[in-house]
Amino acid sequence: MLINVPETVVADALRGMAAAHPELVVDVANRVVVRRDAPVAGKVALLSGGGSGHEPLHGGFVGPGMLDAACPGEVFTSPVPDQMVRAAAAVDSGSGVLFVVKNYTGDVLNFRMAAELAEDEGVQVASVLVDDDVAVRDSTFTAGRRGTGATLFVEKIAGAAAEEGMPLERVEAVARRVVASSRSFGVALSACSTPAKGGPTFDLPPGELELGVGIHGEPGRERRAMMTAHEIADVAVDAVLSDLQPQLPVLVLVNGMGATPLLELYGFGAEVRRVLDERGVTVARTLVGNYVTSLDMAGASVTLCQVDGELLRLWDAPVATPGLRWGR
Amino acid sequence: MLINVPETVVADALRGMAAAHPELVVDVANRVVVRRDAPVAGKVALLSGGGSGHEPLHGGFVGPGMLDAACPGEVFTSPVPDQMVRAAAAVDSGSGVLFVVKNYTGDVLNFRMAAELAEDEGVQVASVLVDDDVAVRDSTFTAGRRGTGATLFVEKIAGAAAEEGMPLERVEAVARRVVASSRSFGVALSACSTPAKGGPTFDLPPGELELGVGIHGEPGRERRAMMTAHEIADVAVDAVLSDLQPQLPVLVLVNGMGATPLLELYGFGAEVRRVLDERGVTVARTLVGNYVTSLDMAGASVTLCQVDGELLRLWDAPVATPGLRWGR
Numbered sequence: 001m002l003i004n005v006p007e008t009v010v011a012d013a014l015r016g017m018a019a020a021h022p023e024l025v026v027d028v029a030n031r032v033v034v035r036r037d038a039p040v041a042g043k044v045a046l047l048s049g050g051g052s053g054h055e056p057l058h059g060g061f062v063g064p065g066m067l068d069a070a071c072p073g074e075v076f077t078s079p080v081p082d083q084m085v086r087a088a089a090a091v092d093s094g095s096g097v098l099f100v101v102k103n104y105t106g107d108v109l110n111f112r113m114a115a116e117l118a119e120d121e122g123v124q125v126a127s128v129l130v131d132d133d134v135a136v137r138d139s140t141f142t143a144g145r146r147g148t149g150a151t152l153f154v155e156k157i158a159g160a161a162a163e164e165g166m167p168l169e170r171v172e173a174v175a176r177r178v179v180a181s182s183r184s185f186g187v188a189l190s191a192c193s194t195p196a197k198g199g200p201t202f203d204l205p206p207g208e209l210e211l212g213v214g215i216h217g218e219p220g221r222e223r224r225a226m227m228t229a230h231e232i233a234d235v236a237v238d239a240v241l242s243d244l245q246p247q248l249p250v251l252v253l254v255n256g257m258g259a260t261p262l263l264e265l266y267g268f269g270a271e272v273r274r275v276l277d278e279r280g281v282t283v284a285r286t287l288v289g290n291y292v293t294s295l296d297m298a299g300a301s302v303t304l305c306q307v308d309g310e311l312l313r314l315w316d317a318p319v320a321t322p323g324l325r326w327g328r
Numbered sequence: 329m330l331i332n333v334p335e336t337v338v339a340d341a342l343r344g345m346a347a348a349h350p351e352l353v354v355d356v357a358n359r360v361v362v363r364r365d366a367p368v369a370g371k372v373a374l375l376s377g378g379g380s381g382h383e384p385l386h387g388g389f390v391g392p393g394m395l396d397a398a399c400p401g402e403v404f405t406s407p408v409p410d411q412m413v414r415a416a417a418a419v420d421s422g423s424g425v426l427f428v429v430k431n432y433t434g435d436v437l438n439f440r441m442a443a444e445l446a447e448d449e450g451v452q453v454a455s456v457l458v459d460d461d462v463a464v465r466d467s468t469f470t471a472g473r474r475g476t477g478a479t480l481f482v483e484k485i486a487g488a489a490a491e492e493g494m495p496l497e498r499v500e501a502v503a504r505r506v507v508a509s510s511r512s513f514g515v516a517l518s519a520c521s522t523p524a525k526g527g528p529t530f531d532l533p534p535g536e537l538e539l540g541v542g543i544h545g546e547p548g549r550e551r552r553a554m555m556t557a558h559e560i561a562d563v564a565v566d567a568v569l570s571d572l573q574p575q576l577p578v579l580v581l582v583n584g585m586g587a588t589p590l591l592e593l594y595g596f597g598a599e600v601r602r603v604l605d606e607r608g609v610t611v612a613r614t615l616v617g618n619y620v621t622s623l624d625m626a627g628a629s630v631t632l633c634q635v636d637g638e639l640l641r642l643w644d645a646p647v648a649t650p651g652l653r654w655g656r
Contacts, residue, residue, distance in 0.1 A: 002517060002592040002628060004556045009595060012557065016594030019601040020582075020614040055590035075591070189330060228332045229340065254348075259587035261623045262383035263403070264330040266344030267337060273347040286348040290618070295589045298624065300330060325653050 006195035010052050010072055017059060021322055024062055025090075031079065032087045033059040034069045039093035044162040044171045045069065047087050048100040048155060050107055051076040053194070053295045054215060056323025057151060063321035066159035067100075075194050075295075076216045078106035084114030088123050096124035096168035098175060100154055102147030103131040126168055128175040130154050132184045132303060134243040135212025135220045146214050149255050149292045149303030150182035153315075156324065160317035174314065178305060181246075185239040186220070186301030187232055188213035188257065192294045211235060215257075215294045215301075229264070233271035236302045241279060246306035249284035251315060252276070253305075256290040257297040265289065268300050284312055291323065334523035338380050338400055345387060349650055352390055353418075359407065360415045361387040362397045367421035372490040372499045373397065375415050376428040376483060378435055379404040381522070381623045382543060384651025385479060391649035394487035395428075403522050403623075404544045406434035412442030416451050424452035424496035426503060428482055430475030431459040454496055456503040458482050460512045460631060462571040463540025463548045476543050477583050477620045477631030478510035481643075484652065488645035502642065506633060509574075513567040514548070514629030515560055516541035516585065520622045539563060543585075543622045543629075557592070561599035564630045569607060574634035577612035579643060580604070581633075584618040585625040593617065596628050612640055619651065 003009050011028055018026035025034045039045065048058045049071030058070035068091035073079035088097045097118065101111045108129065115125040131142075132150030139146065158175035166174070188210040191200035201217045204210055209227060212220025227235075254269040256262070269288045276283055284307055292301070307315065318327025331337050339356055346354035353362045367373065376386045377399030386398035396419035401407035416425045425446065429439045436457065443453040459470075460478030467474065486503035494502070516538040519528035529545045532538055537555060540548025555563075582597040584590070597616045604611055612635055620629070635643065646655025 002515075002557050002560065002588050002596050002626070004558050004595070004599075009591065012595030012598050013591045014594075016582075016597035016601070016616060018598075019611075020594070020597055020616045052591055053589065055594070060590070187330075229330050230332055232330065254344075258589055259624050259626075260330050261381065261586055261621065262388070262618070263337065263341045263380055263623065266342075266348070266383070267332070267340030268330050269344035269348055270340050270346075271332075273344070283347075288344060288348045290590070293589065295591070296587050296626065298330070298587075320654075326648075 001195055003195055009195045010074055030086055031072055031083050032069060033062050034087065034090050035063050038068050038091040041093050042095060042165060043093055044095045044168045045091035045093065045097045046100060046155065046159050046162055047084065047091060047097050049079045049084060050102050051078060054293050057292045060323030061155050061321050065163050065317060065319035066155050066321045066324065075196065078110045081110050081114035081117055084111060085117045088118040089121065092123045096126065098158060098168065098171050099125060099127040100151065100175065101127055101129050102151055103129050103144055104141045105143065124168060126172040128154065128172060128179060130179055132182045133214065134183050134185055134239050139218050141216065141218060148186060148215050149184040149253050149301050150179065150305065152253060152291050153182050153251060153305045154178045156319060157311055157314045160314035178311065182303060182305040183240045183244040184301050184303040185236040186213050186299065187211055187236060188217065188297055188299040190259065190298040192217050192297035194295065213299065215292060217294060217297065229268045229271045233268060233275050237272055237275040240302060240304050244304055246281055246304065248306040248308055249282040251305040251307055252283055252286040253291065253303040254288045255292050255301045255303065257299040258290060258293040259296045259298040260300055265300060272302055285315060329523055331523055337523045338402055358414055359400055359411050360397060361390050362415065362418050363391050366396050366419040369421050370423055370493065371421055372423045372496050373419035373421065373425045374428060374483065374487050374490055375412065375419060375425050377407045377412060378430050379406060382621050385620045388651030389483050389649050393491050393645060393647035394483050394649050394652065403524065406438045409438050409442035409445055412439060413445045416446040417449065420451045424454065426486060426496065426499050427453060427455040428479065428503065429455055429457050430479055431457050431472055432469045433471065452496060454500040456482065456500060456507060458507055460510045461542065462511050462513055462567050467546050469544065469546060474542050476514060477512040477581050477629050478507060478633060480581060480619050481510050481579060481633045482506045484647060485639055485642045488642035506639065510631060510633040511568045511572040512629050512631040513564040514541045514627065515539055515564060516545065516625055516627040518587065518626040520545050520625035522623065541627065543620060545622060545625065557596045557599045561596060561603050565600055565603040568630060568632050572632055572634065574609055574632065576634040576636055577610040579633040579635055580611055580614040581619065581631040582616045583620050583629045583631065585627040586618060586621040587624045587626040588628055593628060600630055613643060
């Protein structure tokens with residue numbers, strides 16, 4: 001691994017973000033990343049966070065049109081309430097703060113405690129829980145569905161709603177609509193290695209894959225002998241469609257887990273599109289790349305989000321973050 | 329690997345690019361990627377290409393402010409002159425075409441032949457050779473220095489010059505200045521696997537690294553037991569500085585080889601910045617991410633480009649491609 005020692009991996013990365021992104025305020029000691037112009041007067045603030053190891057999520061999604069702040073925890077470990085309270089105070093303009101929380105037990109508890117503490121300090125807080133992964137219900141880390149790729153859709157679309165000046169309850173409602181409209185399914189072709197462990201976090205022999213894997217390498221539905229991109233796309237898209245059954249055009253995220261080359265991701269994206277075409281699903285927009293990663297795991301996930309005109313407009317709105325950037 | 333069969337990897341990826349990027353014209357059969365509004369009247373066109381497996385380079389850098397066209401070869405194999413001639417004809421507005429060529433024997437020969445053929449068809453062609461890798465002089469694939477990370481700087485900065493309306497000889501001169509001002513050094517922490525081979529292309533035992541590796545896994549200067557990010561940054565930056573000796577502020581590219589997590593890349597970026605600070609080099613801009621990759625190789629490279637006011641202005645100019653995007 002390209003690290004110093006496991007104990008400083010998150011702090012080292014934050015020092016690197018600070019060096020590369022003068023448009024962000026990176027508080028390395030307190031582990032808070034904030035857009036430099038925060039608080040933005042009259043704007044609802046979006047705050048998210050979670051365990052590190054999923055970059056660019058969440059720190060790479062801080063900036064105009066997306067998050068106002070992110071709180072990185074240790075690798076695959078929830079951040080603590082102190083970080084969130086500090087971040088909320090830094091970004092609240094008086095218009096309130098929306099917490100975007102991925103559905104893992106630790107994150108849920110810590111963000112809930114942070115919401116109470118922040119409200120004690122006079123910050124109005126709303127929270128939205130992202131639970132898009134159709135692979136499993138309940139797991140070691142989660143009650144209900146896990147939160148994965150849809151987090152990008154929620155942060156982008158609700159971020160645009162906030163940037164437009166919508167009040168907290170409308171931004172929250174938009175975020176909930178995105179959650180309700182999104183489903184994901186992931187596949188691992190290799191395990192990931194955490195710095196603390198120094199090696200693979202689970203055992204996946206070469207020539208096998210894990211269907212329905214979580215973003216921390218949690219077990220999925222089934223382990224199988226290696227399949228083609230064609231076959232994997234069939235399984236992943238059908239798993240999503242059996243749960244979502246979209247009536248509207250969809251946003252498609254073909255997300256790399258970290259170590260799968262972009263060359264392969266685009267090829268997989270072609271197969272995802274083929275399945276959607278065969279199933280009669282209309283594609284509005286497609287994003288291919290490494291956005292919600294699992295360190296050095298090989299594999300990919302597919303997230304679909306069905307969008308009406310308003311959600312599509314908010315998706316298309318300008319965004320300027322290290323990890324996602326378009327428009328003005 | 330997340331593929332169908334090795335024979336269709338490049339075509340599958342191009343189908344995926346076509347599906348994800350309606351702003352590009354992707355000719356899958358002829359393997360040419362062109363910006364949709366080409367030819368742009370009165371504008372010099374930039375054309376590049378090379379073996380696949382380095383994505384987003386080059387196809388992901390097609391768009392306003394960067395390349396007009398890219399020609400992907402088979403994995404780690406030069407494209408053929410027919411592709412380049414076809415692409416040149418598609419993007420030439422009558423103002424001429426600049427070929428950006430990485431210094432590998434096959435690419436050099438094929439682009440040279442393509443330039444002759446295109447000129448026979450009435451297209452004015454200039455070529456610039458990128459040879460930034462300080463690790464080795466002459467290798468299996470190259471006479472002189474290899475072309476690696478600086479290709480991004482050349483394509484971005486010369487692309488902006490063309491977008492501003494500079495004539496061919498000035499765009500070419502800008503490109504040559506960027507080449508002369510740029511040096512790189514790469515490190516592999518694992519070998520990469522090509523689809524055709526189905527496994528690692530060279531032997532790098534766990535716990536060792538290759539200093540000075542090329543972007544196809546070519547041997548570097550030295551193989552050593554694993555080093556810290558701190559130590560690797562010392563070696564990589566000093567190798568670049570001993571050759572470049574910048575007198576001006578530098579652009580810094582901290583480039584992932586493919587399988588190194590962004591979390592680690594940012595940490596490595598912090599160490600790169602530390603070394604530059606210690607050596608008294610002023611940093612103008614920093615870019616951290618996977619831009620000039622080697623399939624699933626773990627590792628990173630450092631590229632520095634010293635910039636005067638004009639080159640910095642052109643770097644900062646708007647760009648809108650799948651792989652690099654900012655400004656308007």
